[in-house]
Amino acid sequence: MIHSDGFRSLDRQECLRLLAEAPVGRVVYTRQALPAVLPVNFTLDTDSSVALCTSAASDLVRAVDGVVVAFEADDFDAGNRSGWSVVVTGRAAVVTDPAEHERLLRTGPRSWMPMRDGVFVRIEAEMVKGRELTGLPGPG
Amino acid sequence: MIHSDGFRSLDRQECLRLLAEAPVGRVVYTRQALPAVLPVNFTLDTDSSVALCTSAASDLVRAVDGVVVAFEADDFDAGNRSGWSVVVTGRAAVVTDPAEHERLLRTGPRSWMPMRDGVFVRIEAEMVKGRELTGLPGPG
Numbered sequence: 001m002i003h004s005d006g007f008r009s010l011d012r013q014e015c016l017r018l019l020a021e022a023p024v025g026r027v028v029y030t031r032q033a034l035p036a037v038l039p040v041n042f043t044l045d046t047d048s049s050v051a052l053c054t055s056a057a058s059d060l061v062r063a064v065d066g067v068v069v070a071f072e073a074d075d076f077d078a079g080n081r082s083g084w085s086v087v088v089t090g091r092a093a094v095v096t097d098p099a100e101h102e103r104l105l106r107t108g109p110r111s112w113m114p115m116r117d118g119v120f121v122r123i124e125a126e127m128v129k130g131r132e133l134t135g136l137p138g139p140g
Numbered sequence: 141m142i143h144s145d146g147f148r149s150l151d152r153q154e155c156l157r158l159l160a161e162a163p164v165g166r167v168v169y170t171r172q173a174l175p176a177v178l179p180v181n182f183t184l185d186t187d188s189s190v191a192l193c194t195s196a197a198s199d200l201v202r203a204v205d206g207v208v209v210a211f212e213a214d215d216f217d218a219g220n221r222s223g224w225s226v227v228v229t230g231r232a233a234v235v236t237d238p239a240e241h242e243r244l245l246r247t248g249p250r251s252w253m254p255m256r257d258g259v260f261v262r263i264e265a266e267m268v269k270g271r272e273l274t275g276l277p278g279p280g
Contacts, residue, residue, distance in 0.1 A: 006253035023218035028168050028175045035168045035210040037177065039225045041218070070175040078163035078181070081252040085179045112221040112273060113146035133252060 010130035015086040018073070018130065020044045025073035027052070027092075027123075031063045042071075043109040050088055050123040051095075051104060053111040061119065064092040071123050082135040090124035150270035155226040158213070158270065160184045165213035167192070167232075167263075171203045182211075183249040190228055190263040191235075191244060193251040201259065204232040211263050222275040230264035 010018070019025070026039045038060055042052040050071045054060050069092045076083030095101050104120045111118055150158070159165070166179045178200055182192040190211045194200050209232045216223030235241050244260045251258055 024214070024216045024223075026166065026177065026212060026214075028177045030170070030175065034208060034229060035170065035175070037166065037168045037210050037212040037227055039212070039214045039216065041221075068174060070177050072166060072177040072179070074164075074166075074179045076164045076179065081181075083164075087177055089174060 007131045007133050010084065010086065010132055012128045015088075015128045015130035016044065016048055016125070018075075018084055019050070019086050019088070022073040022075065022086075025050065025071050027060065027064065028070035028072060029060075029064050029067065029092075031059065036063065041109055041112055043107075045104075045108070045122065048125040048128075049090070050125065051108045052121050052123075053104075053109045053118050054121060055115045056094075056117040056119045061094060061121065064121065065094045067092055069123060076133070080135050082133050084130060084132045086128065086130035088123060088125050088128050090126035092121055092123045095120040095122055147271045147273050150224065150226065150272055152268045155228075155268045155270035156184065156188055156265070158215075158224055159190070159226050159228070162213040162215065162226075165190065165211050167200065167204065168210040168212060169200075169204050169207065169232075171199065176203065181249055181252055183247075185244075185248070185262065188265040188268075189230070190265065191248045192261050192263075193244075193249045193258050194261060195255045196234075196257040196259045201234060201261065204261065205234045207232055208266075209263060216273070220275050222273050224270060224272045226268065226270035228263060228265050228268050230266035232261055232263045235260040235262055 040052045045051045071088040074085035180192045185191045211228040214225035
């Protein structure tokens with residue numbers, strides 16, 4: 001669908017395909033009643049949830065465990081004003097199941113920062129929306 | 141300052157210098173009680189506020205006018221795990237002063253999408269925080 005304001009909505013499959021190739025996304029949440037955002041590397045898990053690895057003692061874990069958050073990734077080319085963005089909205093939770101933690105140690109994301117108390121956080125892909133800007137707009 | 145988890149805090153001037161060169165950032169806000177995020181092009185105004193241009197009838201304007209939001213920009217290199225991110229937190233407001241609107245028409249951001257009802261939104265740089273990841277972590 002092309003909107004009058006020049007972008008095209010992406011369907012869930014297109015969104016997940018783009019997310020799977022993005023190295024970095026941003027967790028969007030609330031911290032002390034203020035909007036907060038933190039870029040992280042991530043992987044897309046087999047059930048399409050977003051998996052990330054962070055310190056068990058981090059502000060992020062305290063703020064998002066058990067809470068609905070948004071997760072955004074995008075890629076834009078400023079030169080020709082094209083690109084895409086995808087937003088996943090769903091419940092975030094620290095992975096506590098030992099077998100699941102073990103599996104993510106093998107197949108999940110690796111933190112870019114050294115840490116001794118790494119935990120995995122999973123964001124369910126309950127709502128997945130995306131849009132694409134297809135390039136320099138024409139007149140009207 | 142180098143943190144134990146491998147990133148360096150950026151001071152306000154470093155943050156503003158990086159923001160001034162970034163073509164795209166992300167408005168982080170709350171929409172219908174859920175965390176929301178929208179990538180936009182922007183300019184950094186003379187008072188260090190973030191200026192963006194959007195449709196007067198947009199969901200974004202309805203959600204953020206008069207409200208504290210966050211605005212994030214970043215640039216990461218997944219290959220060597222380096223990069224930076226900056227978050228501005230402050231009150232967003234539609235620019236209603238005609239002289240100010242006129243000035244931003246000349247010096248402010250231009251929307252990447254065609255629109256007939258463009259308005260400028262300004263986000264005050266009340267709190268500016270940034271961090272830098274300086275590359276592949278060493279052991280321990």
